[in-house]
Amino acid sequence: MNSALEFHQVTRRFQRNFALQLASFRVPTGSITALLGPNGAGKSTALKIALNLLKPSVGKALTLGTDSRKLGPDQLKRIGYVAEGMELPLWMSIDQFLAWCRPLYPTWDPELEASLRKQFALPGERKLKQLSRGQRMKTALIAALAYRPELLILDEPFSGLDPLVRDEFIHGLLELAGSEGFTVVLSSHDLEETARLADHLVFLNHGHVHLDESTDSLLARHRRVEILLPESFGELPKLPAEWLAPETSGRVLRFTDVRHDPTRFAENIGRLFPGCPSPDIHPLNLRELFTTRTTAGKFDAGA
Ligand SMILES: Nc1ncnc2c1ncn2[C@@H]1O[C@H](COP(=O)(O)OP(=O)(O)OP(=O)(O)O)[C@@H](O)[C@H]1O
Numbered sequence: 001m002n003s004a005l006e007f008h009q010v011t012r013r014f015q016r017n018f019a020l021q022l023a024s025f026r027v028p029t030g031s032i033t034a035l036l037g038p039n040g041a042g043k044s045t046a047l048k049i050a051l052n053l054l055k056p057s058v059g060k061a062l063t064l065g066t067d068s069r070k071l072g073p074d075q076l077k078r079i080g081y082v083a084e085g086m087e088l089p090l091w092m093s094i095d096q097f098l099a100w101c102r103p104l105y106p107t108w109d110p111e112l113e114a115s116l117r118k119q120f121a122l123p124g125e126r127k128l129k130q131l132s133r134g135q136r137m138k139t140a141l142i143a144a145l146a147y148r149p150e151l152l153i154l155d156e157p158f159s160g161l162d163p164l165v166r167d168e169f170i171h172g173l174l175e176l177a178g179s180e181g182f183t184v185v186l187s188s189h190d191l192e193e194t195a196r197l198a199d200h201l202v203f204l205n206h207g208h209v210h211l212d213e214s215t216d217s218l219l220a221r222h223r224r225v226e227i228l229l230p231e232s233f234g235e236l237p238k239l240p241a242e243w244l245a246p247e248t249s250g251r252v253l254r255f256t257d258v259r260h261d262p263t264r265f266a267e268n269i270g271r272l273f274p275g276c277p278s279p280d281i282h283p284l285n286l287r288e289l290f291t292t293r294t295t296a297g298k299f300d301a302g303a
Pocket residue numbers: 014017018019037038039040041042043044045046
């Protein structure tokens with residue numbers, strides 16, 4: 001499968017601080033990929049490297065097939081970027097700002113611009129400095145979307161947007177991504193939004209990539225399990241390594257199976273707990289999955 005973005009063992013240092021450490025991940029072409037992770041995980045640094053706003057200290061990033069250090073105006077016209085707190089010409093009105101952007105991009109689509117403006121209901125004559133954070137974000141989004149970029153890079157796109165607009169925005173983004181086939185990579189803390197949007201997830205923590213996997217496969221291989229042990233049950237046997245964070249409460253054994261395979265699971269249950277009633281097995285949502293794994297301290301790549 002092609003990648004719109006590839007990181008190969010990228011390290012980025014700021015003096016003695018490592019923002020990224022040997023980070024490798026990919027953003028499949030046509031995907032909506034979310035970079036997830038706590039504050040300071042390295043998400044913004046990775047996105048800036050992808051855009052050549054920062055250079056890797058070591059390693060290499062390929063953006064639309066080009067070494068990020070060599071990205072020039074031609075490649076950058078195929079990429080849209082919106083970041084929270086990005087610099088905008090605040091003295092311009094929305095109308096002036098979009099009029100200024102239009103000629104910069106040969107692929108600018110006035111109809112798409114008009115429909116996004118309608119969707120976001122922005123006051124065209126108002127100056128950017130007089131807008132709310134959310135309105136400014138929406139203006140920047142219009143400017144990034146109207147030229148139909150092949151790759152759209154969004155750093156914390158939801159901050160400052162009220163829930164209604166967020167929903168509209170997500171809906172619009174999904175529709176556009178689907179119809180245009182462009183790739184989106186976004187950084188977010190917001191798992192709810194991410195679950196609705198992203199089909200590929202990259203989890204970063206302290207500059208390390210701990211996960212690079214499709215949302216479907218990640219959700220498919222995690223299960224919350226509860227087993228009712230027999231009354232006479234003594235000490236627990238050695239449990240498979242993929243049964244994460246086992247805990248007992250009375251006769252109930254709970255754990256998260258992080259490599260759920262129904263056949264192997266049934267074999268393990270039959271071997272370790274013969275005669276037990278069928279376990280309760282539940283899928284996890286993304287929030288539960290990340291909370292369980294972060295709490296258990298087990299977010300190793302591939303685990
Ligand atoms: N210009 C800089 N100078 C020094 N340190 C920096 C710089 N930019 C980022 N860092 C450090 O690199 C680490 C990663 O920062 P980064 O902004 O990439 O994280 P993030 O995951 O985007 O965080 P957040 O979710 O809070 O935005 C942090 O420890 C941060 O302090």
